[in-house]
Amino acid sequence: MNTTEVERCLQTYSRVSCGNKIKFEKLRALLSQMQKEGIDCILLKGADLIPRLYGILGARPLGDADLLVHESDLPAIDHLLTHLGYRPLIDGNPAYVDPDSTLALDIITRVWYMDDQSAIWQRAVHRDFEGIPIKGMGANDLLVYLTAYNVVHRGYFSPPFAHDIVLLVEKERLDWDSVVDEATRCHLKIPMYHGLSFVVATCAGVPIPDHVLRSLAPATVSERLWYWFLNKLVTDQPVAELGHLLLFLTQPGLKRWRWLRDAFFPSDTFLNYRYGGLWKTHPLLTRLRRPFSLLSQAVRLVSRIVRLQITGRV
Numbered sequence: 001m002n003t004t005e006v007e008r009c010l011q012t013y014s015r016v017s018c019g020n021k022i023k024f025e026k027l028r029a030l031l032s033q034m035q036k037e038g039i040d041c042i043l044l045k046g047a048d049l050i051p052r053l054y055g056i057l058g059a060r061p062l063g064d065a066d067l068l069v070h071e072s073d074l075p076a077i078d079h080l081l082t083h084l085g086y087r088p089l090i091d092g093n094p095a096y097v098d099p100d101s102t103l104a105l106d107i108i109t110r111v112w113y114m115d116d117q118s119a120i121w122q123r124a125v126h127r128d129f130e131g132i133p134i135k136g137m138g139a140n141d142l143l144v145y146l147t148a149y150n151v152v153h154r155g156y157f158s159p160p161f162a163h164d165i166v167l168l169v170e171k172e173r174l175d176w177d178s179v180v181d182e183a184t185r186c187h188l189k190i191p192m193y194h195g196l197s198f199v200v201a202t203c204a205g206v207p208i209p210d211h212v213l214r215s216l217a218p219a220t221v222s223e224r225l226w227y228w229f230l231n232k233l234v235t236d237q238p239v240a241e242l243g244h245l246l247l248f249l250t251q252p253g254l255k256r257w258r259w260l261r262d263a264f265f266p267s268d269t270f271l272n273y274r275y276g277g278l279w280k281t282h283p284l285l286t287r288l289r290r291p292f293s294l295l296s297q298a299v300r301l302v303s304r305i306v307r308l309q310i311t312g313r314v
Contacts (some may be wrong), residue, residue, distance in 0.1 A: 003154045010306060013058040013059075014058065014192065016057070016058045016059075016060070016061045017056070017057045019061065019062070020050065020057040020058065020061065020062050021057055022102055022103075023062050023065065023102060023103045024050075024057065024062070024078065025052070026098055026103040027047060027065050027103060028104060028129060028130055028132055028299075029301075030070060030081075030084070030105075030239055031129070031132050031134060032132055033080060033084065034077070034080065035132070037076060037080055037135075039069065039073050039076055039077060039080070039144045040069070040070060040121075040135070041068060041069045041135065042067070042068040042069075042120070042121070042124050042135045042136060042137060043065075043066070043067060043135065043136050044066035044067065044068055044108075044136055044137070045066045045143070045146070045149070046060065046061070046062045046063060046065075046066070046160075047062060047065040047067070048136040048137070049164055049167075049168075050062055051127075051129060052127065052136055053164070053167040053171055053172075055170060060160050060163075060164075061081050062074065063104075063106050063159075064095075064104040064105065064106040065103060065104070065106070066105075066106045066107075066108070067105060067106070067107050067108070068108055068109070068111070068120070069107055069108075069109060070110040073109075074094060074107075074109065077094070077107065078094070081105070082226075084098075084099075084278075085099035086098055086105070087099075088099070088276070089104065090106075090273075090274065090275065090276045091106070091273055091274065092270060092273060092274050093106070093107060093108050093109075093273055094107040094273060095107065095110065095273070112153070112247065113148060113152075113186040113187070113188060113250070114186065120137065120141055122137060122139070123138035123140070123141055124136065125137070125138050125139070126136060128172045138179070139168065139172040139174050140174060140178050140179050140182060141182075142168060142172075142173055143165070143169075143174060143179055143249060144179060144182050144183055144186070144188065144192065146161070146164055146165060147165070147166070147188075147191065147192050147195035148186075148188050148191055148195075149190075150190050151191040151194055151195045151230065151234050151246070151251050152188070152243065152247060153235070153243050153245050154238075154240035154247075155234055155238065155239060155241075155243035155246055155248060156194075156234060156235060156236060156238040156239065156242070157198055157234070157236045159233065159236075161195075161198075161199075162198065162202040162203050163203070164205045165195075165196070165199045165206070165207045166199065168209065169206060169208060170206075171209055176209055176211075176212045179192075179212070180212060180215045180216060183216065184282060187250055187251075187252045188250065189216055189223070190216070190218055190226045190227050190230060191221055191246075191250065192216050192231065193213065193216035193217055193218065193227065194227060194230040194234060196208055196212070196213060196216070197213065200213070201213065210294070223225075232308075232309070233305065233308070234246075239301075239304055239305070239308065240300075240301070240304065241297055241300070241301045241304075242301065242304075242305075244263075244297070245298075245301060247259070250255055250259060263294060264283030264290065264291045264294060265287075265290075265291075266284075266290075271283070271286060271287070271290075
């Protein structure tokens with residue numbers, strides 16, 4: 001590495017470190033207030049991984065701070081954040097940004113592939129975050145969640161994904177049999193195989209046992225077709241809206257059609273988060289437009305997939 005490259009790396013590290021320092025200071029202050037109000041949460045993704053696995057602020061940028069909370073706490077959270085000057089953002093779930101537009105919060109109340117949400121909370125691990133006790137997912141849950149989120153929910157491998165998994169596998173004790181069982185039970189066997197195979201191919205020497213990959217490998221015709229589909233489309237290059245299709249396809253049995261129904265005809269709460277003022281002023285029009293908007297997005301997604309298969313570019 002020459003001098004110019006070294007300087008560029010140092011500048012990047014310094015920029016990321018400074019940005020993360022500000023965000024984590026704001027997050028720490030917020031978590032402290034939430035605990036005073038008796039509001040429980042589990043930190044997700046970067047907000048959990050950076051202090052937990054990386055240990056230094058400049059190694060990985062923090063985007064939004066993702067929090068898993070109890071649905072019953074949403075009114076109290078909204079009241080607290082509004083009191084602190086946070087502004088709501090338009091999204092499919094509760095989302096806020098601080099008064100300086102520095103720290104954005106993405107709040108969820110359920111992990112989409114889990115039927116029993118209480119299990120995530122029961123297996124959560126406790127840590128100290130600069131004097132504030134916090135919770136993160138248990139190691140097994142974290143591995144499944146990070147992989148499923150990138151493969152299925154996001155629909156592509158984000159730049160930090162492979163390194164996140166490597167550090168998790170190296171630094172925390174995993175029960176690999178439980179990981180395989182959970183992935184199979186949650187209908188994520190092939191997405192897990194695809195995600196972990198990507199990590200093994202990207203990062204030489206990562207200690208993911210061979211027997212784990214063999215257990216997750218496609219064994220039936222339908223699983224081989226499913227893996228072929230993921231292998232073709234879920235790469236380190238994003239395909240817009242692909243995650244929505246994968247979320248639908250990974251729903252088991254009748255839940256797939258309930259998911260589709262809820263997507264086309266969602267609850268008032270979702271519409272309020274997703275459309276904000278438009279929903280409040282034109283509720284009927286918003287409901288009528290949504291199915292046509294989703295169908296239009298589906299047509300565009302199919303065209304992207306076809307173009308990708310023909311030209312190799314989205």
